[in-house]
Amino acid sequence: MTTAPITPVFDGHNDVLLRLWTSAEPNPEARFINGEPVGHIDLPRSKTGGLAGGLCAIYVPSPSKELNAEGNFETPAHSDALNTTLAMAALLTRIEMAANGGFRVCRTASDIRQSMADGAFAAVFHIEGVEAISDGLDELYVMHQAGLRSLGPVWSRPNIFAYGVPFRFNSSPDIGPGLTDAGKRLIKACNELKVMIDLSHMNEKGFWDIAKLSDAPLVASHSNAHGVCPHSRNLTDKQMDAIRDTGGLAGLNFGVSFLHSEGVRDLNLPLSEMIRHIDYMVERMGIDHVALGSDFDGTAISTEIGDATGLPKLIDALRAHGYDQESINKIAHDNWIRVLERTWGA
Template identity: 65%
Template sequence: MSRDSNPVVFDGHNDALLRLWKSGRSDAVQRFVSGEDEGHIDLPRAATGGLGGGLCAIYVPSERVLDDDGNFPTPTRAEALEVTMAQAGLLARAERESQGALKICRTAQDIRTAFANGSFASVMHLEGAEAITADLNLLYALYDMGLRTLGPVWSRPNIFAFGVPFRYPSSPDIGPGLSSYGKALVRSCNELGIMIDLSHLNEAGFWEVAKLSDAPLVASHSNVHAICGHSRNVTDRQLDAIRDSGGLVGINFGVSFLHPEGKRDLAMDLSMLVRHVDYIVDRIGIDHVALGSDFDGTRIPEALRDARDLPKLIDALRAGGYEGHDLEKITNGNWLRVLEQTWGA
């Protein structure tokens, strides 16, 4: 699927809803719809850059870092519920106020239709399930509101699992795996057809999801641990399991997750991002790599100001030898395949 000469980009992660919520502005949604100077994404800049849609995260931030090891405090359930519903409301308002320029998508066909109509194909994603209690009742309510992908944790513990802390250099093998509640959450997500995102889950949790889940394994916004030894990145063994399940890795644009020394090098050339793509393609194949920018949630290379500059990344991928159908797989096709397989529609 393409618009003009470039394929449409479907992106595995953005934190635009967090940015809108944190702004506290009464006109935040209208500014997102009509265009603004803040952040990485709004609808006009997405249209300019060929960003056709993506997973729009609902995330409840931690107020502070607890210690020098990168451990974050877990919000209370009351805090998480309030923020989760507020951000879900912002997404619903954006759909209403955009008058068709943004659509909340519940099926792969919804995404294709949005692409065809020039609408932003938004998928509601929950990044950290702190608002959900052990009875899982809210999971079903959120599903009916449009939730179709879920990360059980962010990089902190909750009742479901242990999120991997931000550490460099470090293995992702930090802490215990899923709780009994986490295992029930995985089973319910499989039942409903909600994609389980592994990007902030530690290694023990990853392997327990791999054992329990019958859906493709997905790390929506992570990179290659063999290149950048950050705890948030995916090891070779995890990559192999993702391939065997039919899943994918969405390449994160965050410089700290790209740089071989974990540096926040904003002057980084986009060839470094392509290097991570190359590694995944060489190890597990072209069908298992996509994009997961982390727009509005991390520091990205200066070569990519915001969504408007996605054509520069496509040029870098072309310079790396990716053309035609292979380029389309990276930019949107692999996401569509995995979501269709997971959702069953």
């Protein structure tokens, strides 16, 4: 049991909107606000574990769970993706409206700080794989007005903007081509609107295309160290160097398959393996460039964490490993807020 005060965590990635939207149970807003015994995140468990907020992803599932002939998941059609994205964005808004101030959709770093100070969950509207946006980018501008402040151009499948890195273990992320012309326009528009660009799920060519084009800090919201776990979803040393050099960050993904050195889906993975990745990332990039990106409700995580209530166990493990409170605060929330402030300009 933890004896130190709970350290608040601002987390780089969760899929709670997808879990709520796809569930057959009614009243998703009430289930999130009141709590339920499934998944990783709801408001009561967030309060218990010190989860103060994070990037709430909108992800449109592939039409089929089967891989195609190229080894990729099928990309949803634009019309289907747009309808699904709007439905989950509406759910995000309805949760905010129903939570009586306990859940706030934040558009600035100041909003995040104020929400955390008030004990409200600080949510950021994020899209993971922008199949809902067309070549002309009209939807980007409309959704930005609705609060969109962060997006990943791709999930691990190709779309009109880029080629998402497939899920492969013992593989380089150098799989497939980089940004399309539409993808280059998307990056420039995100810079103009000050929308954060998330590099998780980008393949290597797409990563470097964005690094050349973007004037914002490079961010991989939920990716680990390829040098520890050689999964295609993880970051190479050179990618981490680029993230460091732009003042960006990488958020530790809690997914066991991205942590285990042999890519094993071990649900009993010890916390020491999470610390191993953090140590590697800190040594490579520095303490100012490492954060958390749990992927709660979107991946299989260790029973050592369990759900949002287990976050203090990770904080205690960091402390026992030798990280002081200033460093823990940076990993837990300060680095995210700093990078978002630099990106958003407020």
